[in-house]
Amino acid sequence: MKILAAILWKEFLQLVRNKELLxxxxxxxxxxxxxxxxxxxxxxxxxxxxxxxxxTPVSRSxxxxxxxxxxxxxxxxxxxxxSAERSVKLGQxxxxxxxxxxxxxxxxxxPPGDPLNLAIEATHPKKAQHLLATTASLLTEAHRAGSxxxxxxxxxxxxxxxxxxxxxxxxxxxxxxxxxxxYYLVSLLVLVQTIIGCCLLNHNIISEKEKGVLAQFNSTxxxxxxxxxxxxxxxxxxxxxxxxxxxxxCRLVYGMTVQGNPEEYLLVTILFSFPMLxxxxxxxxxxxxxxxxxxxxxxxxxxxxLMSTMFTSLDSMPEWARLTxxxxxxYYMLDxxxxxxxxxxxxKHFITQAVMMTATGLxxxxxxxxxxxxxxxxx
Amino acid sequence: xxxxxxxxxxxxxxxLSIFRDRLSLVILLILPPVILVIFGYALRFDPEDVNxxxxxxxxxxxxxxxxxxxxxxxxxxxDAYLEREEEILPxxxxxxxxxxxxxxxxxxxxxxxxxxxxxxFIDATxxxxxxxxxxxxxxxxxxxxxDHLKKHGIQSNRPSFNVSFLFNPDxxxxxxxxxxxxxxxxxxxxxxxxxxxxxxEKEKGTSRMLMLTPAGISEVIAGKVVPFLVIxxxxxxxIWLLSGWLFNIHVAGSDAMFFLMCLLFILNFIxxxxxxxxxxxxxxxLLLACWFFLFVPNMFFSGFLFPISTMSPLIQPxxxxxxxxxxxxxYRGVVLRGTSLTDHWAELINILLQTxxxxxxxxxxxxxxxxxxx
Numbered sequence: 001m002k003i004l005a006a007i008l009w010k011e012f013l014q015l016v017r018n019k020e021l022l023x024x025x026x027x028x029x030x031x032x033x034x035x036x037x038x039x040x041x042x043x044x045x046x047x048x049x050x051x052x053x054x055x056t057p058v059s060r061s062x063x064x065x066x067x068x069x070x071x072x073x074x075x076x077x078x079x080x081x082x083s084a085e086r087s088v089k090l091g092q093x094x095x096x097x098x099x100x101x102x103x104x105x106x107x108x109x110x111p112p113g114d115p116l117n118l119a120i121e122a123t124h125p126k127k128a129q130h131l132l133a134t135t136a137s138l139l140t141e142a143h144r145a146g147s148x149x150x151x152x153x154x155x156x157x158x159x160x161x162x163x164x165x166x167x168x169x170x171x172x173x174x175x176x177x178x179x180x181x182x183y184y185l186v187s188l189l190v191l192v193q194t195i196i197g198c199c200l201l202n203h204n205i206i207s208e209k210e211k212g213v214l215a216q217f218n219s220t221x222x223x224x225x226x227x228x229x230x231x232x233x234x235x236x237x238x239x240x241x242x243x244x245x246x247x248x249x250c251r252l253v254y255g256m257t258v259q260g261n262p263e264e265y266l267l268v269t270i271l272f273s274f275p276m277l278x279x280x281x282x283x284x285x286x287x288x289x290x291x292x293x294x295x296x297x298x299x300x301x302x303x304x305x306l307m308s309t310m311f312t313s314l315d316s317m318p319e320w321a322r323l324t325x326x327x328x329x330x331y332y333m334l335d336x337x338x339x340x341x342x343x344x345x346x347x348k349h350f351i352t353q354a355v356m357m358t359a360t361g362l363x364x365x366x367x368x369x370x371x372x373x374x375x376x377x378x379x
Numbered sequence: 380x381x382x383x384x385x386x387x388x389x390x391x392x393x394x395l396s397i398f399r400d401r402l403s404l405v406i407l408l409i410l411p412p413v414i415l416v417i418f419g420y421a422l423r424f425d426p427e428d429v430n431x432x433x434x435x436x437x438x439x440x441x442x443x444x445x446x447x448x449x450x451x452x453x454x455x456x457x458d459a460y461l462e463r464e465e466e467i468l469p470x471x472x473x474x475x476x477x478x479x480x481x482x483x484x485x486x487x488x489x490x491x492x493x494x495x496x497x498x499x500f501i502d503a504t505x506x507x508x509x510x511x512x513x514x515x516x517x518x519x520x521x522x523x524x525x526d527h528l529k530k531h532g533i534q535s536n537r538p539s540f541n542v543s544f545l546f547n548p549d550x551x552x553x554x555x556x557x558x559x560x561x562x563x564x565x566x567x568x569x570x571x572x573x574x575x576x577x578x579x580e581k582e583k584g585t586s587r588m589l590m591l592t593p594a595g596i597s598e599v600i601a602g603k604v605v606p607f608l609v610i611x612x613x614x615x616x617x618i619w620l621l622s623g624w625l626f627n628i629h630v631a632g633s634d635a636m637f638f639l640m641c642l643l644f645i646l647n648f649i650x651x652x653x654x655x656x657x658x659x660x661x662x663x664x665l666l667l668a669c670w671f672f673l674f675v676p677n678m679f680f681s682g683f684l685f686p687i688s689t690m691s692p693l694i695q696p697x698x699x700x701x702x703x704x705x706x707x708x709x710y711r712g713v714v715l716r717g718t719s720l721t722d723h724w725a726e727l728i729n730i731l732l733q734t735x736x737x738x739x740x741x742x743x744x745x746x747x748x749x750x751x752x753x
Contacts, residue, residue: 024664028671038694039679045688073688088545089716091708115541122544123715125552126424127686130514132542169496170513172503173471180506180685195670203663287402290582290662291575295406297666298567299413306418311684313508315426315477342504349473 003222007230008237011204015238025200025238029192029246036188037181037254045073046131049084049093052077056104058142062097062116065142071134085119094121095131097139174343185250186337187310189243193269194330196242197276198283198301201235205284206293225369228281235280236273243269259344267347268336271354275329275361282368304330332357385594389602393576397606407572411564411614415557415621422556426508426515430458431478432470441487441527445497448523449480454515471502478502478512546631546715553626558710559683561618561641562703566677568614569645570652571669573607577656577745578665596746604649615641622714631717640713640720644706647730648673650737651702657744677703705730 015022048066052059066075076093078084087093098117118135122128175183205228208214217227250256258265279300287293307321308330314322325331332353339345347354398404431449435442450457458476461467467479481498499516503509547554580586580603589599615638622628630637651673659665678684680694681703690698698704705726712718720727 018661020660021664024667028667032671032675035694036675036679038691039685039698085545089712089718090722091712091716117541117543119543119545121716122547122550123711124555124686125544125547125550126511126555128544128547128550130510133514133518169498170516171498171500172509172513173468173500175503175506175509183504183506191675195667199663199666203661203666207662289400291579292400292402294571294575294662294666295403295410298571299406299410302414302563302567303417307421311678312422312424313426313505315429315508316423317421318423321421338504343472345472 003226004230004233007227008234011231011234015234025196025242026245029196029242030249032192033185033188033246033249034253037185045071046094047074047076047092048072048135049076049078049087049096051079051081051084051096051098053101054099054103058104059099062099062139062142065138066097066135069134069138071138088119088121091121095119095135097135181254182256182342183338185254185256186341187334189246189250190308190330190334190337191305191310192246193239193243193272193333194276194301194305197235197239197273198280198297200238200280201232201277202280202284202293202297203290204231204235205281206287206290209284210289224372232277232281235277236270239273239276240266240269256341258341260340260346264347265337265340268333268340268350268354271358271361272329272333275357275364278361278364278368279329282364282371285368285371304328307331308334310334326356327360329357329360332360382598385598386602386605389589389594389599390605393603394606397576397610407568407610410567412617412621414564414567415560415618416625418560419553419557419621419626422560423552424507424511424555425454425552426477426511427453428456429454429478429512430476431455431480432459432461432466432476433457434461434464434467434479434481436484437482437486439487442482445482445486445520445523446480449516449519452515452519454512454519467500471500476502477508478516480516546717551627554628554715556683557622557626557628558707558714559678559681561710562644562677562681562683562706563674564614564618565611565641565645565648565706566669566673569607569611569648570655570673571665572652573604573649574652574656574659574665574669575662576603576607577653578659578662581656581748582662596742600653600742600745604653607649608645611645612642615645628714630714632713632719636713636720640706640709643727643730643734644702644709647702647734647737650734650741653741654737654744657741657748676701680704682707700729700733702730702733 050063050066052063063075063077066072076087078087078096081096081098084093084096084098088096096119098119100115100117103116116139118132120128120131120135205214208217218224247258280297283293283296283300287296307317307324308328309317309325310330314325336350336353336357339350397407433446435446446457449455455478459470461470461479464481467481470476470479479500481500483497486497497520499513501509501512544550580589590596594602618641619630619634619637655665655668655672659668680687680690680698680701682698683703687695687698687704705723709720709723709726712723713720
């Protein structure tokens, strides 16, 4: 116990003597949590363009509908299709409505006349589809105002009701305002925990290995596993301190509270530190110097982060990519964090994820210990 | 001439040290294609096969047809029937379902007169996915209604549109992640790897030895930059070939413009890499600085994950200045929309200015901190 306390004290002194690192360790997460959520306001307003070859009250009503819609920041009129297309090409306009000549005159004919033309910038296909739905819905409203055709159509079935686009009542649970902030704050918290948890112990071991300090310790009677355990324990304390600072920051600045039990969240955070510290430990054992370890960590961390559903949902991934979650502790941590922080779920409902996360940690640390035993030259 | 000769020798030394570290070399060479290929396929933003549960109060052929219609679409997968309303919340909280569809009584009639509409409960913790799910559901409902009206011989009241999707007519989903992934590759190779190499010289003390040679500070920096620039050029070619071959994304504008654009952005990230290496003391600091000050802002503010227009008005001017934003804009312009570099003069001036300022600061910092002649 005394030896463990001495190792912890040595690590503490080492950290507080490096002021720049200490500041960076706490300033990085806070600055990221302080700035990034401003990127997540989701108040999309795009520029639209109209080429009006009809120039009638009906065609003007389409323009008016678009101008008054909160979806569009600006609605520009273009004299020709070419000039409108040029504007789209330069990224200034995202959607163009082309109203054909005689549109109003042919409006009440049955069957109806020439359709309206929509040209949508589709470099982001998902946004293009949304834009199509929004614009089509707006124009349907405007069309209805000027069209007699639907009344005739519904007189046919004898229905007294106006038939509208068949819409569903959508209820967004757990996040009724569809706010991106809390969702991504949780993701950022896990991102911070992942990077700090993995890099801290890894850098500590590899820098001592490179400087020869570890070799010196090996020639003493100090048990090397105890030494590593002491380093891991200290890294976990720092990691926990950073997590607490980050959580407090989220609470004070964004009012984000843990919907579930905060103690359970803390416990899960400690559990998550295990696979992350183990990964850092394994990378330190596998490599000879800091350059190699950083290269390896980037490869591993980038893969784990991008596959963790931090930036895209699991349902959006292809089947083979979804399978990677079974080996990815970041995925489990994200899943559990969202359940506790956003949904207020209790521990019994995410016990499987917690066990999987711990099992990954066990496997990683077992691999590191095995490699260390079998090839002492790597140590 | 002597200047080029010195740079050549330092570049050879740097190349040898890169080649001697086999593990690093392998990662340096395979990381970019791996990122592009794996994540190019894996990162998709449209949810598919989303599990849904149904509380069917109508129990008519029409309601069953609607469930089958949802189940047959690639976006949704039927998972369970619910019996009571009380089951909705637990199903979304603890179950596998992301959506619960409540079909009201009289749903079959409402397809004609729309007195009652189905209630759809979505787990909206992920707002991006829930937005897509809601949109997909609405589209499927519209479609079912149109089909139903057609069956009854009624012409729909919706106006018809000729829709053309410009610059990506097939709505290829790969065009969303690819520019962002290329940006990540550039950050990793040109900023992180170079700054690591610079920092190594400082930590091992070989920077002092370099300063004892006749090589000047600018020659040392240029000599160290050249091999990374060559690696980056190799990767631009790899990216260009892979994008065309695997993802069928061909440069709509000029290929030369594409290479020139990539080169400019690589130089920018190189300048940032030099700047970071000039002011940090340990490799952990370097790693943290690269992750938090290069990787995270470029991921979140560049328009890769969220469009700039959706950001807070306070942050938009900052986001516009980020090199990643300029890269994304220029990439989408040159590669997808076929614009020329002159159409992106504002982005290019921004990048050139930032590169110059970062270079000046980096050289000053490197001179002050470790490449001292005196």
